[in-house]
Amino acid sequence: MTAAPARPPAAAPRFGVNYTPTAGWFHHWLDFDLDTVRTDLDSIAGLGLDHVRVFPLWPVFQPNRTLIRPRAVEQLGALVDAAGERGLDVAVDGLQGHLSSFDFQPSWTRTWHRRNMFTDPDVVAGQAAYLHTLAEALHPRGNFLGMTVGNEVNQFSGEPHPDPDRATPEQVDAWLRRMVDACERGAPGRLHLHASYDAAWYLDEHPFTPWHSARIGAATAVHSWVFNGTAQRYGARSTATAQHAAYLVELAKAWADDPHRPVWLQEVGAPAPHIPAEDAARFTGDTIAAVLDCPDLWGVTWWCSHDVDRSLADFPELEYGLGLLTTDRRVKPAGARLAEAVREARADRRPPRPRTTAVVVATGDAVTAPKRSVCGPGGPVFEAFMRLTADGARPTAVLAEHADDAAHLAARGITEVVHPDDVR
Structure with a gap:
C-alpha cells in the first residue's frame, strides 16, 4: 500500500460505533477470525455509519516489554483493511487498558514486576x-x-481503582505528551488523542485534568455515561439525562485554547436499568439531537456495536445489553433510531449556530481544577447549564479566568456570561 494523507475534517459530524466483536468479545484477538470480523463489520456498515473504534488488548499485543507481536499487528491491519472495504474508517485505541469493568495490563507491569x-x-x-x-x-x-x-486509562491513576498507579498532574502531563508524540511520529498528521472517563471533569484532585483533555492531542474526547449519578438523580427522561453528552461537549470547550478545537463524543450509550430497555431508542434520539446542536463536534461514536454474549461470565449486568445489534447481528430499537438520526443529520447539513450564553466555571485553578466537582451532577455549574437548557437557552461554558476576557469571548461567539448563582 502507498501512504495516504489524513482525511480533512468532515463538513458534518462523523457517526460511528465502538466495535465489540460478536465472537469472544475483545478476547477475539486470541482466536482471530477475519471472516467473523467481516460479517460483524457488514452489520455495522448496514446502519449507515462511517467509522469504528477498535481495541487491541495490550497484553495480547505486547506480552513482554520488548516483544510486540508481529502477527497481532498484522491481524489489526487486516481488520482495518476489512473495514475499509466496507466504507468504514478506523480509530484505534492502544493501551487496553480498561474495558467494561475488566483491566488488561501485561504481566511486566504487575505483581512481581x-x-x-x-x-x-x-x-x-x-x-x-x-x-x-x-x-x-x-x-x-x-x-x-x-x-x-x-481507553479511560485515567481510571488506573486513583480511586476507586483497587490498586492505582499514583501520579501527579505534572507527571500525567509528561506521560500523555510522550504517548501522543509516539503516535504522531508513527503516523504523522492523523487524529491522535487521549481519552478519560468523567473523573477528569468531575472528581476533585483527580490527576488527569480537564486541561490535559482540552490541550493535549488533536481533539478533545469526552465519554458520557448517565449512570454516573445523572440518571439516578434527575431521572431517565429528564433534561439533564438527555443533555448530559451535550453538556460534556460544551464543558470541554471551557479549557481549550483553540476556540474551535474539535470535540469527539467518543463513547455514549444507553445503560439499563438507568435507561430502561424500552426507552433506549428515545434516549438515543434525544442524545444525538442534543449533541448535534453543539458547534465544533467532530463526531459521535456509540457504545457499542453488538451485545456481549451471555455465555461470557462476570460482566456487570448493564454491559451485556449495550449493543446497537444483538450477538446474532439483529438491529435493536436503539440501533434503528441511531441509523435514522444519521440519515436525518446527513440530509440537514446546516451547522449549529454559536452558543452565545456561557455559564462561568470556577474550579480554583485552570490547570489542575482542584474544585471541579462543581461541574458534576448536582454541582452548581451542572445545575445552571441544565436549568438554562430547560428554559430554551443553548448554553456553553467559560472558565472564570476568561469570563471578562473580551477577546476570548468574541472568538467563541459568546455575548452573555452567567454565573451559576444567578440562574434560578
Whole structure:
C-alpha cells in the first residue's frame, strides 16, 4: 500500500460505533477470525455509519516489554483493511487498558514486576514503542483515522481503582505528551488523542485534568455515561439525562485554547436499568439531537456495536445489553433510531449556530481544577447549564479566568456570561 494523507475534517459530524466483536468479545484477538470480523463489520456498515473504534488488548499485543507481536499487528491491519472495504474508517485505541469493568495490563507491569505505568522509565518507554509500532503499521492505510492512547486509562491513576498507579498532574502531563508524540511520529498528521472517563471533569484532585483533555492531542474526547449519578438523580427522561453528552461537549470547550478545537463524543450509550430497555431508542434520539446542536463536534461514536454474549461470565449486568445489534447481528430499537438520526443529520447539513450564553466555571485553578466537582451532577455549574437548557437557552461554558476576557469571548461567539448563582 502507498501512504495516504489524513482525511480533512468532515463538513458534518462523523457517526460511528465502538466495535465489540460478536465472537469472544475483545478476547477475539486470541482466536482471530477475519471472516467473523467481516460479517460483524457488514452489520455495522448496514446502519449507515462511517467509522469504528477498535481495541487491541495490550497484553495480547505486547506480552513482554520488548516483544510486540508481529502477527497481532498484522491481524489489526487486516481488520482495518476489512473495514475499509466496507466504507468504514478506523480509530484505534492502544493501551487496553480498561474495558467494561475488566483491566488488561501485561504481566511486566504487575505483581512481581509491579511498576507504575505513568512514571516508571522502562514501562513508559515500552508503551511509547508499542503505540509507535501500531501507528506506523497502520499509517499507510487511507481509512486509518488515528490513535487514542488508550481507553479511560485515567481510571488506573486513583480511586476507586483497587490498586492505582499514583501520579501527579505534572507527571500525567509528561506521560500523555510522550504517548501522543509516539503516535504522531508513527503516523504523522492523523487524529491522535487521549481519552478519560468523567473523573477528569468531575472528581476533585483527580490527576488527569480537564486541561490535559482540552490541550493535549488533536481533539478533545469526552465519554458520557448517565449512570454516573445523572440518571439516578434527575431521572431517565429528564433534561439533564438527555443533555448530559451535550453538556460534556460544551464543558470541554471551557479549557481549550483553540476556540474551535474539535470535540469527539467518543463513547455514549444507553445503560439499563438507568435507561430502561424500552426507552433506549428515545434516549438515543434525544442524545444525538442534543449533541448535534453543539458547534465544533467532530463526531459521535456509540457504545457499542453488538451485545456481549451471555455465555461470557462476570460482566456487570448493564454491559451485556449495550449493543446497537444483538450477538446474532439483529438491529435493536436503539440501533434503528441511531441509523435514522444519521440519515436525518446527513440530509440537514446546516451547522449549529454559536452558543452565545456561557455559564462561568470556577474550579480554583485552570490547570489542575482542584474544585471541579462543581461541574458534576448536582454541582452548581451542572445545575445552571441544565436549568438554562430547560428554559430554551443553548448554553456553553467559560472558565472564570476568561469570563471578562473580551477577546476570548468574541472568538467563541459568546455575548452573555452567567454565573451559576444567578440562574434560578
